[in-house]
Amino acid sequence: MSANKSTSPAPSIYLDHGATSWPKPQPVVDAVVRALTELGGNPGRGAYAMALAASRAIYDARRSCAQLLGVPDSRDLLFQPSCTHACNLMLKGILKPGDRVVVGSMEHNAIARPLARLASEDVEVVVVSADRTGFVDPGDIEREVCARPTRAVICQHASNLTGTVQPIEEMAEIAHERGALLLVDGAQGGGHLQVDIGAMNPDAYALSGHKGLLGPQGIGLLYLASGFDVQEQTEGGTGGGSSESLEMPPERPDRYEAGTANTSGIVGLGAAARFLAEEGDLQRKQEAALARRLHEGVLDIGGFRVLGPPPEVPRVPIVSIVHDSVEADRIAFALDRGYRVAVRAGLHCAPWAHETVGTLECGAVRLGIGWGNTTEQVDTVLAALAEIVS
Amino acid sequence: MSQRKLRPYILFGFVTTHDALAAEEVLKKTGIPVSAVPTPSSLAGGLCGIALRIEPVDSDRVRAQLADRGIDVRAEVEMGDF
Numbered sequence: 258m259s260a261n262k263s264t265s266p267a268p269s270i271y272l273d274h275g276a277t278s279w280p281k282p283q284p285v286v287d288a289v290v291r292a293l294t295e296l297g298g299n300p301g302r303g304a305y306a307m308a309l310a311a312s313r314a315i316y317d318a319r320r321s322c323a324q325l326l327g328v329p330d331s332r333d334l335l336f337q338p339s340c341t342h343a344c345n346l347m348l349k350g351i352l353k354p355g356d357r358v359v360v361g362s363m364e365h366n367a368i369a370r371p372l373a374r375l376a377s378e379d380v381e382v383v384v385v386s387a388d389r390t391g392f393v394d395p396g397d398i399e400r401e402v403c404a405r406p407t408r409a410v411i412c413q414h415a416s417n418l419t420g421t422v423q424p425i426e427e428m429a430e431i432a433h434e435r436g437a438l439l440l441v442d443g444a445q446g447g448g449h450l451q452v453d454i455g456a457m458n459p460d461a462y463a464l465s466g467h468k469g470l471l472g473p474q475g476i477g478l479l480y481l482a483s484g485f486d487v488q489e490q491t492e493g494g495t496g497g498g499s500s501e502s503l504e505m506p507p508e509r510p511d512r513y514e515a516g517t518a519n520t521s522g523i524v525g526l527g528a529a530a531r532f533l534a535e536e537g538d539l540q541r542k543q544e545a546a547l548a549r550r551l552h553e554g555v556l557d558i559g560g561f562r563v564l565g566p567p568p569e570v571p572r573v574p575i576v577s578i579v580h581d582s583v584e585a586d587r588i589a590f591a592l593d594r595g596y597r598v599a600v601r602a603g604l605h606c607a608p609w610a611h612e613t614v615g616t617l618e619c620g621a622v623r624l625g626i627g628w629g630n631t632t633e634q635v636d637t638v639l640a641a642l643a644e645i646v647s
Numbered sequence: 648m649s650q651r652k653l654r655p656y657i658l659f660g661f662v663t664t665h666d667a668l669a670a671e672e673v674l675k676k677t678g679i680p681v682s683a684v685p686t687p688s689s690l691a692g693g694l695c696g697i698a699l700r701i702e703p704v705d706s707d708r709v710r711a712q713l714a715d716r717g718i719d720v721r722a723e724v725e726m727g728d729f
Contacts, residue, residue, distance in 0.1 A: 511663045
């Protein structure tokens with residue numbers, strides 16, 4: 258989508274899909290508008306027509322998301338305010354003082370910061386180093402899990418810095434063979450990867466609604482395996498006749514969804530899930546082709562290091578780059594002001610990952626491909642990069 | 648003066664709105680007439696705010712359909728209105 262008005266801050270080329278997707282497919286926009294104009298009642302709090310319509314729209318959205326993500330029972334898929342909130346619930350609702358966890362070194366601060374808090378509360382956190390491409394060797398995880406009783410393995414599905422994809426199914430097998438849980442941060446996985454939670458078999462899987470899943474901001478998801486008791490972290494109203502009790506109801510999803518639901522966010526995400534059910538396969542192919550074109554094109558310019566695996570290895574469509582003489586922030590600024598290309602420079606809320614790949618001091622420029630990007634845009638950005646570093 | 652007769656109906660109650668709407672979806676797909684109504688305060692303890700009203704003649708089919716789908720029905724009462 259191009260910006261035609263000079264007053265609009267919208268870029269000509271948007272390459273920050275790793276942070277949030279933009280633009281949104283029209284069905285998502287339409288669903289949000291409908292939620293705000295027609296579904297104003299408080300879902301789950303009344304049985305008048307508009308509240309019922311909102312409740313039904315949320316029910317449909319949960320079913321659509323569950324179907325897209327391979328979740329057998331949609332009650333196990335919880336709406337959360339963000340993937341960060343989902344990660345916090347996943348970690349703080351499960352881990353107790355004295356527990357030991359094994360975690361890879363590519364994690365985002367949505368995992369690293371809650372773990373730092375839990376470490377101060379006597380949870381032992383063992384960090385396993387990934388290699389320079391961001392890959393966490395399952396054999397290294399297995400060795401640590403075998404070394405001492407371990408409550409959980411924590412693993413991101415894909416890196417927000419390098420795009421590296423971790424083998425979640427294999428991690429689940431390793432964890433479960435030793436009686437440990439597998440907890441996954443899937444913020445960068447949803448939409449960009451064919452996420453099949455039922456097949457991967459994690460015990461918990463957190464997702465962002467507004468990145469690859471193409472929903473609005475302010476909505477995330479948390480899958481919890483059936484029958485798995487996790488302590489809720491937020492108490493409050495859940496609607497209906499259970500109001501006289503001061504305890505949260507044990508049933509899902511209500512136990513983990515206190516407070517008025519974000520109807521517009523949820524309904525928008527539901528529309529995005531239905532859109533991706535139709536378009537996701539084609540979209541993923543296009544993203545992979547564009548990411549590879551960008552990756553190889555950057556290397557052809559010269560002077561750049563592309564973080565993560567080589568071009569031929571599948572990744573989520575993130576191409577983070579470091580130049581040997583021009584700083585990351587200068588490149589990002591020049592792209593924005595000179596070419597109206599939106600990218601993100603810095604540490605990307607992932608200091609562990611930057612330390613792992615050797616860019617903690619210099620940061621990197623992240624080019625995040627997603628829905629709406631074209632071959633022409635990639636070529637324009639490559640030409641711009643060549644000019645900036647020339 | 649003749650006395651008006653109450654027309655009976657069956658009310659199914661659920662713990663979560665999700666379960667109530669899942670049940671409504673199943674019944675609609677099966678072609679069983681169903682209305683979503685506010686849960687009466689007389690049976691609201693532990694139930695969500697949405698109950699499903701059905702005709703007594705359909706109650707056996709409703710029970711069977713919801714049991715087949717593993718939907719958690721927490722209350723079933725016969726009520727009446729004019």
